[in-house]
Amino acid sequence: MRAVSFFLFKILFISAITLSLVVNHVNAQQFEFSGDRKNQTINFNLVRNLVIVPLYINGNGPFNFILDTGVGPLIITDTSIVKDLNLKKLRPVKMNGLGKGLEIDAFISNEIYAKIGKAEIENIPTAILKEDVFALSSYVGVPIHGLLGYYFFNSFVVELNYTGRRLKFHRPETKRRIEGEAIPIEIFNNKPYMSVHMDIPGLGTRSLKVVIDNGASHAISLETLDENPFPIPTASIKANLGIGLSGPISGSVARIPSLRVGSFILNDVISSYPDYDNAARKTLFLNRNGNLGAEILTRFNITFDYNNNFMYLKRNYNFRRPFEHDMSGMEIFVDDALTKRFFISRIEPESPAVEAGLLVDDEILSINFMTAGTMTLNDVSKFLRMENGKTLYIAINRKGELLIKTIKLKKRI
Template identity: 45%
Template sequence: MNCCKPKIHFHFISAFWVLLYLFSTPISVIGQDFKFQTNRKQQTITFSLVKNLIIIPIYINGKGPFDFILDTGVNPMIVTDSTLKESLKVPYVRNIKIGGYGNFDGIDAFLGATTVNVGEAEGENIPTVFLKNEILSLSGYVGRRIYGLIGFNFFNSFVVKINYDEKSLKFISPGKKIKPRGEKIPLELIDNKPYVSVNIEQEGLGSKTLRALVDCGASHAISLEALIKNPFPLPTFSIQANLGNGLTGPINGRIGRIELLKLGKFVFKDVLANYPKYQIDTTTNRERNANLGAELLSRFNVTYDYRNLCMYIKKNARFNYPFEHDMAGIEFYSDGSTSGILIPRYVKKNARINVPFGADITGVELTETSLISRTLISRIEPGSPADLVGLKEGDQIISINFKDIDDYPIDEISNIFKAKSGYSVILEIWRDKTFLIKLLKLKKRI
């Protein structure tokens, strides 16, 4: 069901940006808060941290667990796995249209209300958007099955403490007295999303105070979007990059560095920044300048207190990590499936190092190996080290430095590709029934 005036929501998930236009009336449902079902006042659960994203198990309508990304930048809850709506038997769903920049026809989705459990906390009548088709490849991005994103209703129900050091999530009932640790940072809630004031210094621009969405569901450090109702000015040097995939396809833009970023009393230097390219007139939220993501937020242990419009930040062990971009020029994903790859027999006999780099060894005697997870290259940056050695979109990565790809967590693969300029990486590739070995020399490009 469409309305003539769209209500616009934005959300960015690192390489996967969800830019939602909900062509529907505002959501109004009784309930929507999470509460403990016993006398419990607080609970601590562990989470998985992949590419700076917090992944927690939740139950929906008594079924699960389903892995969801915990995300301050999303409202309402979004189910990206298109198989869930029928299995959950959600009543009274209605058709809506959602879309991204430049796609005003919209994409089919459903809006309903669900009962959601996080630990021993339960939320009734939680507004939930179900994508009709699984457009966003969140599972491929993090290397495990992800069913959706959960945000505002959970954060608004508790004081939420995220300890990135211990990978623990503590949520506390509002009535319980607590002593938050760290510096207090004022929050401003706009459309149920938290905003903070940050200061930056950029070459050629000088010092600016910006309003930034606090988005722990974004893998980047900061995305600079708009300034005085125009696209954000670029720094003196930047490189072209695919900043992600959204509902309407790739999000193009550039990556550069800002000289300084200050949040509260904390100062970061030489920070990587995204500069997305989009038509500014397609947005209505022109007072927002930036999106502050988890590459920066994860350097603190953070306490969110929506009801008192503040958060507390205390630096952790990740605080002094350098901000580095991929030095290989490779974007990759895991599609969740496996394939049986025929590996050359002499390679299997611990003689891989003798295979000529780039050799086409299709004619060599083959032997079938065990099933290997399909880790595929989705994009090669033009002129990058990966491009120069002939890697291509669709290539399947079999191993890195002669260690099977299944032995690497997806975060470790990303870290290898941005380890150090000049560092050599050996990739075994399966392409069109051809086994190739490629030697990459990493190069810092930004």
């Protein structure tokens, strides 16, 4: 399965029956340190704005898991690791989500013992997808085995130092001075929510309720307003926004003149608008307006304190980094995260990629004479949003034929 550029809605909409099976069966599970340990610091990898941490499961690993405020139960997306976990009681369930498509098959387990650093948890409620519908490894460019969310964040006070790529966590009862501006949050359905403010043409300044989702690599997704589709600015482009649990999510991309998060004002923000019928309508029952993602969150060093319903923001050196959208009109995925083979998965109509004569399934061999094998997916993404008017020389393999294509990047939004 090919990954898509925004990785927008990996949030799982587990049905009420499934949710009760996962959560209520063991409703007080916590990660704990053994002995007198009160805190720990570990390093993490940051790829496409996503925090990747090492997790051990049932004594096996380490496995690469995305640390994700946007999910509740532990989610195993790579079924290849399941055979070594010695699970005996897997309950089949149906799960649905945002996107075009039907429910998919999954399994529920309460036999998972997980460990991150020196913190461990027994019988963590876990959803195991029967098929890796997200193709996370292809999207990120390194092997990804799943998502870790609520049960970790609810166990500790958690600091994400994005600039230093360090994860610090300590027991909630341990008194520590927390740096940053305190932002009230609400925990609903095992996910954190907050209010942001923005000016909407014709409607003035509005307070919007958004889920805080550091596991979504976009800046902000705006879904509904007053139970109607969120108004899309005139200056927008159609785009494939990501992959949901039930399939692709289409929509539009535009810019917000300004967005206020706490006392912080962000200007010229890239915003996503998922198609209402296929995605946004499904968020109505959550009583929210949108989804605040990692393209904004990585501009801060953040401390999450679920127990006291606060998030603390301290802006870092990325705060004034311009918000940029892809300037090529093509999306890239990694066919094999170990061999680093980059392929074109999608090309937008009337884009620079079309003008350059590039096609879906072309394999990228080099960009500006830098061979693909020496690059990460992060490197490739930076090339494709480098500078308006910048010329790239791309060597491709098209069914065994070596071709050199010239593409002139264009700021499309």
